[in-house]
Amino acid sequence: MTAAWKDTVRAATQTPPVGAKERVWRAMQQPRRRVRAELVLVPMALAAVLLVLLRPEPQTFHGTNDVISLREGHATWNPGANEVTLERGVLEASVWGTPALRVRVKGRLIETTGAVLLVRTAGESVSIVPVRGTLLVDGQLMEATEATRREAGPTSIEALEPRDAAARRAAQALEAKQWEAADRALDEVASAGTLGAEAALLQKGELELRTLADPKRALTTFEAAAARFPQGNLAQERELSSLEAEFALARFEAVATRAANFLTRFPDSERATDVRRLQVRALLAVGRRAEACQFAKDFAEFAADCR
Amino acid sequence: MDPLVERCRSGDGAAWRALYDTHFDFAWRTARRLGLDDADAEDAVQEAFQTAFQHLGSFRHGRFTTWLYRIVANEVSARVRRRRVREFFSGLLGASQRTDAPSAEGRVDARRTLAHVEVILGKLSKDKREAFALHEIEGLSHDEIAELVGARTETVRTRLFYARREFEQHARRLGVEP
Numbered sequence: 001m002t003a004a005w006k007d008t009v010r011a012a013t014q015t016p017p018v019g020a021k022e023r024v025w026r027a028m029q030q031p032r033r034r035v036r037a038e039l040v041l042v043p044m045a046l047a048a049v050l051l052v053l054l055r056p057e058p059q060t061f062h063g064t065n066d067v068i069s070l071r072e073g074h075a076t077w078n079p080g081a082n083e084v085t086l087e088r089g090v091l092e093a094s095v096w097g098t099p100a101l102r103v104r105v106k107g108r109l110i111e112t113t114g115a116v117l118l119v120r121t122a123g124e125s126v127s128i129v130p131v132r133g134t135l136l137v138d139g140q141l142m143e144a145t146e147a148t149r150r151e152a153g154p155t156s157i158e159a160l161e162p163r164d165a166a167a168r169r170a171a172q173a174l175e176a177k178q179w180e181a182a183d184r185a186l187d188e189v190a191s192a193g194t195l196g197a198e199a200a201l202l203q204k205g206e207l208e209l210r211t212l213a214d215p216k217r218a219l220t221t222f223e224a225a226a227a228r229f230p231q232g233n234l235a236q237e238r239e240l241s242s243l244e245a246e247f248a249l250a251r252f253e254a255v256a257t258r259a260a261n262f263l264t265r266f267p268d269s270e271r272a273t274d275v276r277r278l279q280v281r282a283l284l285a286v287g288r289r290a291e292a293c294q295f296a297k298d299f300a301e302f303a304a305d306c307r
Numbered sequence: 308m309d310p311l312v313e314r315c316r317s318g319d320g321a322a323w324r325a326l327y328d329t330h331f332d333f334a335w336r337t338a339r340r341l342g343l344d345d346a347d348a349e350d351a352v353q354e355a356f357q358t359a360f361q362h363l364g365s366f367r368h369g370r371f372t373t374w375l376y377r378i379v380a381n382e383v384s385a386r387v388r389r390r391r392v393r394e395f396f397s398g399l400l401g402a403s404q405r406t407d408a409p410s411a412e413g414r415v416d417a418r419r420t421l422a423h424v425e426v427i428l429g430k431l432s433k434d435k436r437e438a439f440a441l442h443e444i445e446g447l448s449h450d451e452i453a454e455l456v457g458a459r460t461e462t463v464r465t466r467l468f469y470a471r472r473e474f475e476q477h478a479r480r481l482g483v484e485p
Binding site (some may be wrong): 001004005006008009010013014015016017018020021024025027028031198214215216248249250300301303304 | 324327328331332335336339340344345346348349352356357420421423424426430443444452462470474478481482483
């Protein structure tokens with residue numbers, strides 16, 4: 001670390017902000033506020049229940065590293081349990097990494113941590129097609145090694161399609177924290193050009209950005225994903241991750257421009273708040289304080305910068 | 308033992324404030340240099356002093372600052388654990404403009420440096436980040452760091468060796484010369 005860097009960091013962290021000492025002292029005179037878990041959890045649980053009950057026909061669900069799309073029919077999503085209940089119709093899910101996804105259908109429970117699957121109902125029968133990876137059905141391992149048929153009362157379960165070695169290797173490598181091996185395997189999954197390719201590419205980029213701490217490589221992956229899936233289901237998530245990679249590479253001007261474009265294209269996006277925050281940080285980093293502060297009103301963390 | 312601590316323990320009300328005034332800047336600087344932003348640093352310092360005052364009776368020997376440091380570092384560590392990576396990175400970027408760089412260009416340069424340092428520090432483990440920050444930024448010796456963090460001097464040397472190496476590797480990946 002050069003002397004100039006040390007001096008800069010020391011200067012910025014040498015003296016507390018004006019009034020901080022008094023502010024903290026006054027706060028200490030107040031009785032300690034303890035957050036009672038039930039005051040937070042009970043309303044959250046009620047809100048989750050209401051959300052599920054009031055949502056009549058959800059069509060598409062997005063979760064962390066998961067894409068669950070309801071092609072037809074009716075399903076409900078319980079985000080707390082990461083569980084989707086398929087009443088009828090066809091559900092397509094590509095699940096990579098954790099947490100595990102649970103699908104309840106006709107009294108059966110399907111669990112998976114890294115599979116692409118199609119679940120289809122027809123009357124009382126259920127058909128499950130794991131395109132890749134493995135699943136647990138009612139606690140029993142079900143592999144997509146070859147065409148398999150299981151009969152269980154009125155419900156039949158079919159597993160079709162050959163096992164995909166790369167998907168299996170990716171899941172195993174992630175579990176074993178062998179990041180480079182996981183990265184290579186995810187690349188193979190993405191190259192196969194099937195259902196989970198977009199999700200695999202995104203997860204590969206995330207792995208490179210956060211775990212391998214290699215934003216340049218991550219950016220290349222995100223750009224490849226953007227070229228292959230310009231209108232993909234994960235376009236907004238990919239753009240946010242790309243912005244984070246650009247930020248980690250200190251390309252602050254590019255972040256500010258791309259963030260503005262994103263917010264114009266997707267003003268109501270669930271990722272808009274995170275993108276706005278990055279935009280403010282980037283603008284501050286390049287000294288465009290007036291613009292930054294115009295957008296920083298909703299973020300307490302920038303109060304000191306915009307005073 | 309620190310006379311102020313003795314006075315606090317004997318029930319002298321004014322001594323509490325004096326003890327706080329004496330050590331506030333140190334506690335705040337520690338929280339800040341271990342990776343918290345201004346707002347989080349204030350909260351951490353508040354929690355740390357409340358904990359320290361509450362348990363002052365159990366402080367038996369050694370220097371008060373060493374004891375306080377460990378409380379602050381624990382509080383910082385707990386907060387860092389609770390934060391998502393991007394929030395953690397935002398810490399130093401949110402640095403206030405109290406830097407003594409007067410020009411706009413100077414501020415931008417300072418921000419870039421702080422951003423780089425914070426991004427890189429955020430990639431180090433807690434122990435390495437602590438050793439690195441205390442040595443490189445605070446300028447403490449290996450022995451002093453060992454006493455502060457409650458580890459052997461050799462352990463601190465090892466942590467520092469790997470922390471420096473990782474810091475340089477991460478800096479090169481970012482395309483900067485640290």
